[in-house]
Amino acid sequence: MTRSKSAARPDHTPVRRRIRGLDADERSEQRRRQLLASATELFALQSYSGTSIEQICQHAYVGTKGFYDHFESKEACYVALLEQITVQFQQRVAEVAAESAALDWEQRLRAVVAAFVHAIADDVRLAKVTFGEAGGISPAVEKQRRGNRRWAGAFLNTQWPTVDADERRSLAVSLAAIGGMFELVADWLHHHDDGGAPDSVQTLTDDLMHFVKVVELGRRAAAESR
Structure with a gap:
């Protein structure tokens, strides 16, 4: 019995790496939520002008690069x-x-x-x-x-x-x-x-x-x- 070409062809679809059950897109969205939650906390506590991007990142446990992946500035956040x-x-x-x-x-x-x-x-x-x-x-x-x-x-x-x-x-x-x-x-x-x-x-x-x-x-x- 001849196998079909589709059955014989190996699947080269890349496997999306999961960390703690989340793939890259899900981790990115999680970081965005963490940043917004931290911005809420800090803006309410010490005002918009009194809060820096670095403080938001530290509070959210997200690196500065992660911040700029989602927001181009504090204003955008x-x-x-x-x-x-x-x-x-x-x-x-x-x-x-x-x-x-x-x-x-x-x-x-x-x-x-x-x-x-x-x-x-x-x-x-x-x-x-x-x-x-x-x-x-x-x-x-x-x-x-x-x-x-x-x-x-x-x-x-x-x-x-x-x-x-x-x-x-x-x-x-x-x-x-x-x-x-x-x-x-x-x-x-x-x-x-x-x-x-x-x-x-x-x-x-x-x-x-x-x-x-x-x-x-x-x-x-x-x-x-x-």
Whole structure:
């Protein structure tokens, strides 16, 4: 019986070396996660400007070459970290909004605001990195920060119980409301750093709820006056 050519041909596919059960790509991704986790810890603890690439590498047990395999600079590392945290926030808030879509406006608002607050307050380091560090680092970071606000403004614009006939104006009000909400978060974070009361997370939720309800009342009054 004649063997087929394919059966006779030896397999020259290179064997991917595995170390501790991980191949090269998996080890690279693990190093990236370690670097971002260390950047989170250090940026929150000693600020962006007070943290060096060498410190991030030492904390992550990753060589400097490993850092530059993933990020061209400390700024690029920060932008990647900000993107990662933002995606987590956005996914959580969007999930809760979808889950509470059948509720009335105030119940839905409380569920979404609570999800937002817990996404940042359950790990205060995330709040420090996103709200305490983002302003003024660089044009690239500012662009990312503005993009995050625009996303949040557009998201809020889909949640209002009443809709302004002028979509551009409605979106502008939503964006301004997000700016106010983010300022309340920044103020809460400053208070937290100064040793805020144990109930400060609930206080932040209540303050955000009150603020958005006041904005909604203003939108409704403006619509009724036209």
